């Protein structure tokens with residue numbers, strides 16, 4: 292009897308104290324998270340300034356991205372560092388303008404890693420601050436040592452050597468071989484008896500190609516993209532082997548999302564940084580069947596709906612895990628939009644009145660604003676006041692800004708072009724950078740509302756993609772304050788300003804860094 296009473300008393304006190312104890316831990320956790328909030332960077336591929344309803348699109352609805360915009364700060368002058376993928380990602384990761392370094396243009400799928408392990412990168416910086424770091428999705432920064440990766444062995448250096456504790460990636464793009472996923476240095480699902488071989492200079496193995504076997508295609512190229520066929524789509528580059536590891540394009544977004552959500556679940560009790568790099572709406576646009584036909588705009592529009600869905604899944608996961616308030620979410624894109632990027636996917640025919648670049652001129656590959664000015668949203672409930680910011684900010688600034696965010700000092704050699712624009716990103720200041728270099732076929736300098744585009748050789752319209760390149764043999768000068776669409780070249784009217792901006796650009800180029 293006495294023993295039973297004693298047990299009851301002990302049990303009762305456990306129940307009594309356990310409640311408050313749990314609360315205290317919860318409070319403690321909250322306090323820690325308040326100091327060190329999680330960071331989720333959602334990085335879409337080729338999503339244009341005008342592709343999102345929060346940015347004015349009316350022909351397509353992106354409710355999940357719009358939710359971010361409604362709950363966060365929407366930037367109207369936020370930039371990728373370049374008008375194509377690899378240089379943008381290089382700058383995002385290193386805080387260095389990619390044009391400073393040779394070999395940072397759009398990479399083939401078998402390129403070696405272009406960032407030196409050991410240098411300060413966005414993930415290594417956050418890892419040092421105690422974050423669990425992960426990348427899921429498109430990589431396109433090369434893999435392995437000089438000479439390229441060993442697809443059948445341990446693939447390094449790569450993201451895991453640059454500061455990502457976890458990686459689930461595609462090597463390059465959906466339209467480049469090898470069409471397989473890598474998880475932490477290994478090709479996923481590879482059968483060693485069927486090794487992967489990749490060649491970008493000549494055909495390897497006996498797999499069909501788009502050029503020789505067009506009858507086997509479910510999507511035909513419009514330009515390029517006529518090499519090895521995988522999953523009914525001919526790609527850039529030749530491959531053979533790795534049959535059990537080949538991806539199915541239609542399942543890619545679901546898989547990336549699942550991998551990203553499990554990363555969030557695994558790390559919910561500690562600060563984390565997730566770099567979620569979607570493949571959508573890059574070519575080949577092969578969304579899951581549940582999105583097919585849903586935009587009325589063909590695969591490009593459907594792939595945008597899919598990217599929006601992925602965004603929503605991540606936001607829902609944060610809600611479900613009760614992490615929303617402690618998580619800084621940044622949403623942006625690696626470069627501007629392109630309609631025909633090499634496949635006959637009805638994007639041109641079904642565009643209708645949709646304007647992927649919104650009111651901006653140009654698009655992916657272009658020196659005009661739509662090359663680099665992209666959707667750019669920051670959400671941190673309770674800390675970042677929802678609204679709109681016109682501050683000039685760039686993805687090259689993430690490194691210095693998140694260094695400030697995590698109370699870390701950059702070394703002299705670190706992130707040479709990254710400005711701390713944290714006050715602008717958090718909406719505490721209306722001002723971002725005063726000036727910014729934009730990279731496409733040549734460099735442009737933004738100084739406030741003024742934009743100077745260097746003299747550029749080459750056609751005014753890129754034939755295959757039908758992009759307005761912004762190339763002109765003479766330097767161009769625009770005042771975006773009254774001429775966002777860059778239609779009124781003021782170089783002849785303001786020769787002194789054009790000259791001064793050209794000189795300043797030259798100076799930034801010659802100095803090893805532009806960071807204050």
Ligand code: NG6
Pocket residue numbers: 336337375376377397431464466514515516527573574626632633
């Ligand atoms: C181009 C490809 C284009 C796309 C781009 C890279 C051809 C004809 N065009 O060379 O389809 O893959 O490279 O896009 O091959 S990016 O977003 O990764 O920079």
Ligand code: CA
Pocket residue numbers: 336337375376573625626
């Ligand atoms: Ca891109």
